Amino acid sequence: MTESRSTALLTDHYELTMLQAALRSGAAERPTVFEMFARRLPESRRYGVVAGTGRFLDALERFRFDTPTLDHLADAKVVDDPTLEWLSSYRFSGDIWGYAEGECYFAGSPILVVEGSFAECVVLETLALSIYNHDCAIAAAASRMVSAANGRPMIEMGSRRTHEEAAVAAARVAYITGFATSSNLEAGRRYGVPTAGTSAHSFTLLHDNERHAFEAQLTALGAGTTLLVDTYDVVRAVRTAMELAGPSLGAVRLDSGDLGVLASEVRKLLDEHGATETRIVVTSDLDEHAIQALAVAPVDGYGVGTSLVTGSGTPTASLVYKLVARAQGDDPTSPLSPVAKRSVGKPSRGGRKWGARRLDEHGQAGAELVYDYEPELGRLERPLLVPLVAGGETVGRETLGAARERHSRAVAELPMTARQMSRGEPAIPTLFEQRALT
């Protein structure tokens, strides 16, 4: 199972035809800046979460037009021979800055800044957007669920409800936002995400009766396992579980019915059997609202599937990747000029940006600052851009644990409104700081 596949064709056709036209017109080598940002946060989100950075850096290193790739482009007549020739030695040689993975973002935050020739930057549009749009959408939903769970452990188990590779990415993202474990084994292998799981209803149904199934599971996995107790009758199942495993049973799982009511009933039953340490895990189409509603129930952990991997109503982060500056005229050494489309309803701001978070004396965030010049940051302005690629070399790689810790700190820094589940304004406003004209 190798990760060495070329990512070069995870690209929209028009990027290569633009390249062809720019090579012909002579504009291909013009220095440019592209930025990725969200025009606004989705209606139900009070903050965005940067995710996908590590995956993007991996994919960028594999963005090479090898022979089979070039053969396809030639056979399908996507571009002409000079363009194929140019692509054959493609290797991104510019600089990339970005918000670090796990960081929060807001409308207009320049979460990725890509600097290089037009040719080398334009071909990365789809790859960057696909990775960040998916991962950031999942992260924003996952982070709210972690807030709603208020310290109780969360299990990611949505693989079955999304594309099989998106599932692996979602498991990785969930871990960054604070989930304890995932069901996805490939996420364990590829990224070191802790994985967990014990049994489904099919295991109970396979055996002649529930008692046989529980015995089989306890024999194979030990008393520390989690027994699924809602295949037939929950109360009878818990009694059987207590008979067979006693108070050392690890946990029971409820996957249907009124979870709050059932959890209380099961807790009482477990306690009566002295199983005060046996945990109750609930699953069954939970989202952040259902999790919050169970705050008063005796629940020890939540398994979340569909709503996590589909971004809980917002399956894409709607990030865009825009040319914001380019060299003026044909002199590649001239200072870059800001550029922006002038169209109705799709505002964008020309010029390279720098992001910072303004904090108060207690370390609480008050505003997202987006400068259109390189600022000298004050004592209470935390810089947000970090170097990811320098002169074509990856310099921003980090562990998943580092992103996880960063995310926890970044959310803690936001005002309390950030953790509200209701719809509302972004937790902090974005202030666009323009260089004073002198």
Next chain:
Amino acid sequence: MTESRSTALLTDHYELTMLQAALRSGAAERPTVFEMFARRLPESRRYGVVAGTGRFLDALERFRFDTPTLDHLADAKVVDDPTLEWLSSYRFSGDIWGYAEGECYFAGSPILVVEGSFAECVVLETLALSIYNHDCAIAAAASRMVSAANGRPMIEMGSRRTHEEAAVAAARVAYITGFATSSNLEAGRRYGVPTAGTSAHSFTLLHDNERHAFEAQLTALGAGTTLLVDTYDVVRAVRTAMELAGPSLGAVRLDSGDLGVLASEVRKLLDEHGATETRIVVTSDLDEHAIQALAVAPVDGYGVGTSLVTGSGTPTASLVYKLVARAQGDDPTSPLSPVAKRSVGKPSRGGRKWGARRLDEHGQAGAELVYDYEPELGRLERPLLVPLVAGGETVGRETLGAARERHSRAVAELPMTARQMSRGEPAIPTLFEQRALT
């Protein structure tokens, strides 16, 4: 760029722990039937669309526990040594039946029927669900968009708004449902989906002015290209385009503003310049409703992105994979008994099913028939299950074109209500036909 990677870990942890427990209890080799079906259609869907079959067959052939995979499972202590030993020679050896790709489905339709030992069937749960849940969700949305476009060509261009591999699958699915082309180059290479694209706003902004950009594009790509005319002022851009390319210009693209109004204005302008054959393509957050609303506008093609790849409000098909029958007791030759969970709110029907579509004398579908016995089908009952895997060998592989033709026929067969964009009841009811007790 190889497709030879093992898919074995695109699996939930609990499938392997169930396997371990079943190997220990002796139940692992019990003959079983698992079925995939939807409990109901999503609220806004009048029919479901089977998609993912070809991808599932590919992934199944690569479902092998090779040495690196086994090493990970051992290192991470997912399962014990006897289980690893069993997995090392895993190869699905049973039979799989399914609705053919492109076929329509309804609540309860057994779109995949997997027969084999518990051990060999249970480990396929997540792989099968991930592929079908994603692809069927996209297909159901895409099919409605094709209906709404009413014969005008559709371009799939959503790669940037979804996971980079989900994007490739979405492009494949869109083609099956009738889209003309996709922007996704990897879908072209991997599946032969026709790809298309010309330029983005960044190309116009890169050049010193719009005229330079258009000249560059026309020089490189010829007059048959599509010019993007809304970077600055649409009317001026169309005039410039006419000056430079004349009536042989292939198309212009509008990506913002009031598309209906703009299209009429641009059509008039093009016609005045004799460019009556120059097409108008519109893009910009279109969904099936926006497409339908543009029916009266002089539009020659639609590009669809976000709403397609996110399933237009329904990003997952909510298909489940359930054990429905197993051998009784320990005699593997005994007839299989139906089994089903008895839980609140999640109904499922035990026993293996057979699906058929009841037609009237005019070939119009009237009902989905789901038999719990192998029926002798009448003259007006079209059988829906086809063999996909027989004794472990793939027998159901077909071309993408075959699935595309099937889908077109399957939708044409449904009553007119199927093509309504409004919410409502499924186009035909599902009738569960039970064997009469004698």
